Amino acid sequence: MTPARPFVYPIPGSSLHCGKMPLEKLAKRFKTPLYVYSADQIVERFELFSHAFEEIPHLICYSVKANSALGILRLLDKQGAGFDIVSGGELERVLRINRKAAERVVFSGVGKTAPEMDLALKAGIRIFNVESAGELELLSERARRVRRTARIALRVNPDVFAETHPYISTGLREHKFGIDIREARAVYQRARRLPGIQPCGISVHIGSQIRSATPFADAAARVVALAEELRADGIKIDSIDVGGGLGIEYTAGAKFNAKAQAEEYARQLIAALAPLKDITLLLEPGRFLVAQAGALLTSVLYVKKNGEKTFVVTDAAMNDLVRPALYQAHHEILPVVRRQGSRQIAVDVVGPVCESGDFFARDRLLPTAREGDLLAILDAGAYGLSLSSNYNTRMRPAEVLVKGATAKLIRRRETIGDLLAPELSALNIRS
Numbered sequence: 001m002t003p004a005r006p007f008v009y010p011i012p013g014s015s016l017h018c019g020k021m022p023l024e025k026l027a028k029r030f031k032t033p034l035y036v037y038s039a040d041q042i043v044e045r046f047e048l049f050s051h052a053f054e055e056i057p058h059l060i061c062y063s064v065k066a067n068s069a070l071g072i073l074r075l076l077d078k079q080g081a082g083f084d085i086v087s088g089g090e091l092e093r094v095l096r097i098n099r100k101a102a103e104r105v106v107f108s109g110v111g112k113t114a115p116e117m118d119l120a121l122k123a124g125i126r127i128f129n130v131e132s133a134g135e136l137e138l139l140s141e142r143a144r145r146v147r148r149t150a151r152i153a154l155r156v157n158p159d160v161f162a163e164t165h166p167y168i169s170t171g172l173r174e175h176k177f178g179i180d181i182r183e184a185r186a187v188y189q190r191a192r193r194l195p196g197i198q199p200c201g202i203s204v205h206i207g208s209q210i211r212s213a214t215p216f217a218d219a220a221a222r223v224v225a226l227a228e229e230l231r232a233d234g235i236k237i238d239s240i241d242v243g244g245g246l247g248i249e250y251t252a253g254a255k256f257n258a259k260a261q262a263e264e265y266a267r268q269l270i271a272a273l274a275p276l277k278d279i280t281l282l283l284e285p286g287r288f289l290v291a292q293a294g295a296l297l298t299s300v301l302y303v304k305k306n307g308e309k310t311f312v313v314t315d316a317a318m319n320d321l322v323r324p325a326l327y328q329a330h331h332e333i334l335p336v337v338r339r340q341g342s343r344q345i346a347v348d349v350v351g352p353v354c355e356s357g358d359f360f361a362r363d364r365l366l367p368t369a370r371e372g373d374l375l376a377i378l379d380a381g382a383y384g385l386s387l388s389s390n391y392n393t394r395m396r397p398a399e400v401l402v403k404g405a406t407a408k409l410i411r412r413r414e415t416i417g418d419l420l421a422p423e424l425s426a427l428n429i430r431s
């Protein structure tokens with residue numbers, strides 16, 4: 001079994017590597033903070049996910065929001081992935097790496113605007129996941145205007161409970177997402193009469209970081225019942241999109257077997273969908289494919305004591321990786337170089353941003369750190385840089401993609417010029 005993460009100490013006493021690449025070397029060459037991703041791990045995850053569904057027609061539409069780096073989109077495009085997008089900006093990213101990939105794009109999101117619809121219609125995307133009756137009317141109007149037909153699925157809200165953080169649960173009636181499944185049949189009737197609209201699918205997405213396959217299968221079963229009703233109404237449903245959301249293990253000690261996880265997820269979904277014939281299954285995994293492939297590499301700036309507490313202040317901050325601050329999310333932190341016989345002490349690992357919420361770990365037992373040490377914050381490949389900001393006028397990190405023993409810069413570090421340009425030009429200040 002391959003390890004869940006590509007970040008390993010290859011031999012006892014050695015320093016942390018990404019596959020065959022020593023992280024110390026990357027820090028020297030690209031400086032810190034730095035996002036490091038393993039291309040090999042991303043491809044491996046994509047393949048095992050795809051393999052798990054091979055017995056049925058399917059398309060894996062990688063959820064671009066998880067990590068929208070062009071270098072990663074290009075890697076997945078080469079594997080034949082489709083893409084799940086939620087904005088015109090994400091569509092532009094996909095089109096930049098391959099205009100032909102548009103036919104593998106599904107467009108989700110509760111607030112699509114007319115210009116975004118026009119862009120997607122003209123690019124010829126595969127399907128729109130429509131989230132409200134109002135959106136349906138606007139899409140029909142835009143489709144007529146640009147003389148295209150929009151293939152659509154309604155994103156239904158199945159009212160299924162999934163155990164995860166409340167901020168990333170989406171499948172209950174109280175959430176803003178989708179159309180109540182009990183009202184969907186009537187909306188499909190409206191859709192079939194609208195010009196420029198071809199209803200042909202159903203989509204559902206119940207949330208993120210869900211570790212059990214059962215809620216996904218429950219939601220799929222409700223969708224199957226709806227599909228049967230719609231087919232009886234004469235609406236040709238040819239695809240079911242079960243969204244994303246399959247979780248990973250963020251804590252080190254816990255057992256995690258990605259292959260077994262994907263296989264169980266596939267087994268339960270395939271069983272739930274079995275009553276429907278002639279269906280293509282669309283899947284929108286994000287985190288599962290890229291989270292564990294990435295780490296945020298950071299240098300220790302200071303080690304300070306305030307009373308009883310020890311703080312390890314790093315050059316990365318909440319603006320680079322907000323998950324701990326936003327969800328109290330746990331990320332393992334490893335020293336890049338392990339010192340012989342160093343003591344473990346409880347520390348808070350914090351960034352330089354002026355917020356008490358700017359932390360990566362609290363009361364975490366870590367080997368004693370010194371200024372200049374390198375730390376790797378693991379499982380940062382999903383919702384890391386894609387959820388980052390420039391708060392405190394901090395430049396966002398560079399990103400590198402490691403393949404075997406080589407590393408490629410896929411995004412250079414931001415400069416102060418990048419950050420100030422929109423203001424300098426607006427105020428006519430010379431840069």
Ligand SMILES: Cc1ncc(COP(=O)(O)O)c(C=O)c1O
Pocket residue numbers: 063066084108109205207208209243244245246284285286287288382
């Ligand atoms: C519609 C939709 N699809 C796919 C995803 C990807 O989720 P995850 O990264 O948990 O697989 C999300 C995010 O939750 C989403 O909102």
Ligand SMILES: N[C@@H](CCCC[NH3+])C(=O)O
Pocket residue numbers: 065168208209323382383387
């Ligand atoms: N940002 C969340 C996931 C959100 C999923 C988006 N629908 C996380 O970091 O876990």
